[in-house]
Amino acid sequence: DDDDDIPQLSSHTLAALQEFYLEQQEREGMKTSQGFNQYSIGSIEEDWQLSQFWYSDETASCLANEVVVAAGKGGRIACVSAPSVYQKLKEQDGKDFSVCILEYDRRFSVYGEEFVFYDYNHPLNLPENLLPHSFDIVIADPPYLSEECLQKTAKTIKYLTKGKILLCTGII
Numbered sequence: 021d022d023d024d025d026i027p028q029l030s031s032h033t034l035a036a037l038q039e040f041y042l043e044q045q046e047r048e049g050m051k052t053s054q055g056f057n058q059y060s061i062g063s064i065e066e067d068w069q070l071s072q073f074w075y076s077d078e079t080a081s082c083l084a085n086e087v088v089v090a091a092g093k094g095g096r097i098a099c100v101s102a103p104s105v106y107q108k109l110k111e112q113d114g115k116d117f118s119v120c121i122l123e124y125d126r127r128f129s130v131y132g133e134e135f136v137f138y139d140y141n142h143p144l145n146l147p148e149n150l151l152p153h154s155f156d157i158v159i160a161d162p163p164y165l166s167e168e169c170l171q172k173t174a175k176t177i178k179y180l181t182k183g184k185i186l187l188c189t190g191i192i
Contacts (some may be wrong), residue, residue: 025138060168065152082106083099083159083186091117091156098180100138100160100173102188121148122176143175150180157184165190 049078075083091097097119100107106121110131121128123140129135136147140162158181162173170189177185 043054063154076110080104080108083188084112087157087159087186088112088117089188093117095156096120096154098122098155099160100158100176100180101140101163102159102161105159105161106134120150128134138168138176140172140176144174144179146179152179153182155180156182159186159188161188 023036023093044121047187078145080170083102087097087105088095088109095117097109098121099109099123101124103121103123106123106128108120109117111121120134120136121131122136124137124139126137129137136150158177160173160177162169177187
């Protein structure tokens with residue numbers, strides 16, 4: 021009658037799970053605290069099911085600063101599958117540049133007109149208002165480390181950019 025046994029976690033696994041839940045509660049508490057910035061990294065949690073892995077605050081800041089310099093004064097920046105860089109750019113409240121985010125995750129629609137639904141499987145299925153070669157720089161971090169994903173994302177990048185690209189990806 022072992023079939024009647026209730027599955028149980030080991031004490032180590034249970035402690036790790038409880039720690040995870042505590043960290044999650046703390047993050048949610050920060051979101052409701054006064055002075056919370058909706059664009060802060062972590063305002064939308066990474067979703068591993070969508071192959072999302074946010075950059076650290078330091079890395080996102082470094083990348084954001086690089087694209088602002090590359091875009092130049094009044095420049096247009098497109099973030100393709102790079103939501104933590106987009107969030108860092110928005111934290112800067114830049115008046116010298118504009119930015120949009122192309123992302124599969126529809127939770128980013130909270131950012132309004134700057135959000136563009138993007139599915140790398142359909143690299144040129146973009147709204148009419150995203151004209152060819154209309155961005156001074158495109159920063160992209162394809163969601164998957166596959167040749168197919170990189171090739172399709174590259175089509176989007178080539179369509180959007182005037183020439184400057186910052187591609188962040190692992191070795192494939």
